[in-house]
Amino acid sequence: MTRDEIKDVVLEIIQDIDEDGEVENLNADAPLRDQLDLDSMDFLDIVMELRKRYQLQIPEGDYPELASLSSCVNYLEPRLKDV
């Protein structure tokens, strides 16, 4: 998957968690939590959805990598390159 595709997938997952959340004009480098109504349980939902879609196991120690949209894409790019 390309970086743009990965970004779209992450945004789609977030939008599914919070249908009312405005994901269009996010600052990609700022923490998602500061811009959207997301808490730790929501981040676990993102982790679970990635596991369901791509059989991707994200260890707990890597959760901080999901903090911003850019860091998500950076983290996922090598892991989803063959998808």
Added chain:
Amino acid sequence: MTGKPDNQRIVITGVGLAAPNASNLTEYREKLLKGQSEITTIDLRYMDPAPAGVCTFAETRYRKKKENKRGTRAGCISVYCAHEAVNDAGIDFSEYDKDKTGVYLGLTEHGTVETENEVYNISQFDYNTDYWTHHHNPRTVLNNPAGEVTMSLGITGPHYSVGAACAAGNAALIQGAQMLLLGEVDLALCGGISECVGSFGIFASFKAQGALAQHVDPTKASRPFDMARNGIVISEGGCIYTLERLDRAKGRGARIYGEIAGYAMNSDARDFVLPYGPRQSECMRKALAKGGLNPDDIDIVNTHATGTRQGDIEECRAIREVFGNSPSTYINNTKSIIGHAMGAAGVLELAGNLPAFEDNLVHPTINLDDPDPECELPNIVANRPVELKAVKAILNNSFGMVGINSVVIIKKYE
């Protein structure tokens, strides 16, 4: 009970509800008087479709879609009913402290729906438990629905569930009244909730017991006391009341729906499922005694009858024993119209009768076309409403599995 000081008298000042045919008391009362059932047929994951009562209400009026998705159906119904009750009572928490407000919700069961859904979910992943949701525990803890109410309203007083099978709604109402009388809280939000239609297992278990209603027309499937009755129609629903001590309610000029005049609970101590009339009549007599009332002081007995063969007979026997010499007492059944809302049943059915204090009408029992002689009742109100000269006291029966009985008596506030 009227000899008691006002701070020892408990009154209902607000009602919030979600029923299979209405989402507020006015609409609900209108449909009950018309005998308008909106029981439908639903698909169940692993078994044939069955008649069921499903609620339609403004699910996002009081919280976001995201919160409904994270929480449970029971929580969603509870949050709606709680906000509706608080609004109906005109309470904005300037007159009551949130830390002196208690939330007590009756549940027949909880966690069944969520567990079934999650087992189904992991079945899509070859039962790999890595796919089991982290939401499972907060969704299935027994205080979940009441806890979701406190989060939504910012209530910091006590909250918990009262588990009492299908007597749970009444049991929670009694719990709320008792906590007010003890001075533990100043405002109680109490009632009952059911999300049972989301569980195939509850339907399948009643079916296995030969107690799941069937009829080609789902609106005719719930037919207590009728010869053609063949079981229970399962419904979801909820009803939450605001309860206050009379002195505080009067002090803020609250509208008063009625006063809790008497109540009782007891246990059959005999059988897992079969109800027992003699213990039910004892429960009714205990509630009357607590209220200092005689049977002929009761204008309406709202029955628990669910449409099972033996259950209906037992309750009718109990009612004949208590009210057989009370020609001024009229009897009806709300489940015939809305189905059996399980943990919500007692309070939801009571709510449908409270407006009788104003309109003096007894709503009908529908689908009673061929009365079972073993269910003979004096003054059963069948198929059309009956107008009384005055309605001053309503007795509500609510019984449950493993032998639990509850009776609540509400008097008109005068």
